[in-house]
Amino acid sequence: MVPDFRTVVRRVRETSDVVTLELDSQGFADFTPGQFNMLYAFGVGEIPISISGDPNSSDRIVHTIRAVGPISEALTKLKKNEMIGVRGPYGSAWPLNEAAGSDVLVIAGGIGMAPLRPVLYHLLRFRKRYGRVVLLYGARSPEELLFNREIDRWRRTPGIQVRVTVDHADQDWTGEVGVVTNLLPKVDFDAADTVAMVCGPEVMIRFVARALEDKGMTGQQIFVSMERNMKCAIGLCGHCQFGSYFICKDGPVFRLDKISENLNQREI
Amino acid sequence: MSKKTPPSKDDAVIINKDGLQHLVELLRNKGYCVVGPTVSDGAIIYGEISGLDDLPVGWTDHQDAGTYRLSRRDDGAVFGYVVGPHSWKKFLHPARQRLWRAQRDVDGVRVVEDNAPVPKFAFLGVRSCELHAMAIQDNVFLGSAYQDKTYAQHRKNLLIIAVNCGQAGGTCFCASMNTGPKVTSDFDLSLTEIMDEKEHRFLVETGSSLGAQIIEELVCEKAVEEDLRSAHDAVERASAQMGRTMDTDGIKELLQKNSDHPRWDEVAARCLTCANCTMVCPTCFCTTVEDVTDLGGNHAERWQRWDSCFTMDFSHISGGSVRSSAKSRYRQWMTHKLAHWFDQFGTSGCVGCGRCITWCPVCIDITEEVAAIRQDPATKKDPL
Numbered sequence: 001m002v003p004d005f006r007t008v009v010r011r012v013r014e015t016s017d018v019v020t021l022e023l024d025s026q027g028f029a030d031f032t033p034g035q036f037n038m039l040y041a042f043g044v045g046e047i048p049i050s051i052s053g054d055p056n057s058s059d060r061i062v063h064t065i066r067a068v069g070p071i072s073e074a075l076t077k078l079k080k081n082e083m084i085g086v087r088g089p090y091g092s093a094w095p096l097n098e099a100a101g102s103d104v105l106v107i108a109g110g111i112g113m114a115p116l117r118p119v120l121y122h123l124l125r126f127r128k129r130y131g132r133v134v135l136l137y138g139a140r141s142p143e144e145l146l147f148n149r150e151i152d153r154w155r156r157t158p159g160i161q162v163r164v165t166v167d168h169a170d171q172d173w174t175g176e177v178g179v180v181t182n183l184l185p186k187v188d189f190d191a192a193d194t195v196a197m198v199c200g201p202e203v204m205i206r207f208v209a210r211a212l213e214d215k216g217m218t219g220q221q222i223f224v225s226m227e228r229n230m231k232c233a234i235g236l237c238g239h240c241q242f243g244s245y246f247i248c249k250d251g252p253v254f255r256l257d258k259i260s261e262n263l264n265q266r267e268i
Numbered sequence: 269m270s271k272k273t274p275p276s277k278d279d280a281v282i283i284n285k286d287g288l289q290h291l292v293e294l295l296r297n298k299g300y301c302v303v304g305p306t307v308s309d310g311a312i313i314y315g316e317i318s319g320l321d322d323l324p325v326g327w328t329d330h331q332d333a334g335t336y337r338l339s340r341r342d343d344g345a346v347f348g349y350v351v352g353p354h355s356w357k358k359f360l361h362p363a364r365q366r367l368w369r370a371q372r373d374v375d376g377v378r379v380v381e382d383n384a385p386v387p388k389f390a391f392l393g394v395r396s397c398e399l400h401a402m403a404i405q406d407n408v409f410l411g412s413a414y415q416d417k418t419y420a421q422h423r424k425n426l427l428i429i430a431v432n433c434g435q436a437g438g439t440c441f442c443a444s445m446n447t448g449p450k451v452t453s454d455f456d457l458s459l460t461e462i463m464d465e466k467e468h469r470f471l472v473e474t475g476s477s478l479g480a481q482i483i484e485e486l487v488c489e490k491a492v493e494e495d496l497r498s499a500h501d502a503v504e505r506a507s508a509q510m511g512r513t514m515d516t517d518g519i520k521e522l523l524q525k526n527s528d529h530p531r532w533d534e535v536a537a538r539c540l541t542c543a544n545c546t547m548v549c550p551t552c553f554c555t556t557v558e559d560v561t562d563l564g565g566n567h568a569e570r571w572q573r574w575d576s577c578f579t580m581d582f583s584h585i586s587g588g589s590v591r592s593s594a595k596s597r598y599r600q601w602m603t604h605k606l607a608h609w610f611d612q613f614g615t616s617g618c619v620g621c622g623r624c625i626t627w628c629p630v631c632i633d634i635t636e637e638v639a640a641i642r643q644d645p646a647t648k649k650d651p652l
Binding site: 002003046066068069072083227232234236237238239241267 | 367368370372376377379381408409412414416524527528553554555556557559560561565568570575577582583584585586587590591592593595596600604607608611612
């Protein structure tokens with residue numbers, strides 16, 4: 001329950017309210033994509049934040065944080081060389097081994113791109129292990145899109161289909177407009193042999209799950225990452241309960257069929 | 269506790285009130301902080317005791333939904349009441365404790381974890397439902413890869429002197445939860461108060477080798493058949509007096525399949541979401557943390573305190589509280605306690621102590637809520 005204090009080595013502003021922090025990783029255990037750390041802002045508090053860096057590069061711990069409350073705001077205000085408390089890594093991982101040999105559909109909404117970026121790093125590094133690779137990414141507006149340069153690079157990379165959409169376009173936007181599920185008919189994958197990894201707002205997860213099932217995918221092929229209030233991250237504080245599950249240790253990544261009842265119930 | 273062994277009838281002994289006084293003194297001399305029932309603020313409260321005089325001798329309690337009263341009894345019984353608003357969790361899982369503190373200076377941040385020595389507790393007067401509650405919290409705090417260190421330390425040092433209930437309270441339902449009233453395991457010594465035509469006395473049974481060692485140091489006589497029979501009758505009496513019952517048959521499926529039941533709206537209309545039920549519950553374990561700093565901003569501390577799933581903050585994430593309605597919060601508490609607990613920890617989270625019924629300011633009765641859903645179970649719609 002005691003954090004390690006680490007130095008912010010680099011700070012990158014992604015959007016008006018999103019910052020990526022790179023932390024020194026000395027003595028930090030390897031993480032698997034999908035896992036999170038508890039990040040502590042001195043005297044302010046501690047929250048779970050997914051790891052957004054490359055799982056195969058261990059020189060930095062990378063977190064991409066949106067300022068939505070007092071703690072996340074304090075974290076995004078940290079500057080280079082300042083200290084941050086870190087505990088982790090915790091939680092379950094995206095099914096990258098299970099997905100080998102299949103098409104992989106990565107679907108992200110808003111800040112949900114952050115916990116899925118390690119998946120993209122992994123898929124591209126071990127590209128030959130997988131079938132078709134698809135990234136569908138939706139954000140509220142063009143200025144809220146994360147990792148623009150990287151996504152542009154992936155767009156030009158052979159062997160990966162990238163589609164990006166925004167809910168509200170501005171004058172300069174020439175891409176897709178609308179919800180992320182609108183992109184599904186525009187990409188090529190074999191629904192019978194695809195693993196989908198989905199992260200974003202809960203309402204988006206519900207709609208994506210339904211759209212994928214309409215395409216013929218089953219709950220066993222769809223994996224989602226869930227969010228709940230969390231204090232301890234080790235199953236002792238009770239906050240992150242989601243039906244019978246503790247998001248911190250049974251999740252945050254769940255196979256859809258295991259949680260679909262909870263997901264379709266209000267206020268669980 | 270040193271070892272879990274079933275009580276042996278052959279080793280049972282008899283002590284009188286002086287013997288009980290002697291037992292408390294003996295434990296204090298051995299370095300134990302002896303904690304037992306006391307009368308405080310008009311209720312039976314667990315606190316440190318130094319002798320028989322601190323125990324609620326000659327007191328009894330009257331409990332019903334939303335009702336708790338103490339009154340005198342004329343027989344001088346030492347344990348003539350049932351459980352009060354406090355449970356032993358306040359010692360093993362303190363309501364508020366500092367987890368760590370940190371100092372920030374030019375060289376960085378120095379963290380000091382709080383590892384204050386924990387007292388060696390001897391609990392006197394632990395009821396069977398409470399032993400089961402402790403076993404349930406053991407499972408929560410010690411049963412997985414991540415353990416609560418402070419809890420583990422408290423638990424390791426703990427000596428338990430249980431008491432068999434000679435009467436049941438108006439909100440008790442341990443008999444239907446299979447958690448009492450007879451203590452069966454997880455104790456060092458157990459007492460049964462006997463008040464028949466013979467002397468006012470206590471049958472002492474042994475539950476561990478540590479308990480056996482303590483008995484050897486007591487002035488006592490071997491129990492005879494009559495003592496065992498009187499003790500047995502006392503517990504039987506309590507068993508027959510249960511103020512409430514709960515039908516637990518298939519309860520996990522019943523509640524998990526009825527999350528849309530109209531009864532949740534009905535109970536939510538009465539529930540004040542005051543969190544009393546979670547505070548008095550001997551198994552509720554949820555906590556939150558508070559981060560504080562001094563005025564200079566370079567000294568920070570992290571405190572853990574009991575929390576309740578009845579608050580809006582409990583489920584708050586960006587965008588608001590997940591459980592913003594009273595209905596969802598009551599449903600979370602009761603469904604967790606009686607259903608999800610099985611999935612998470614392999615047992616029910618309820619021991620039938622009745623505290624949540626007694627201390628509910630609007631008399632909500634968990635046994636009544638279960639019965640209402642059972643009476644008219646809805647068949648759940650298929651998801652999607």
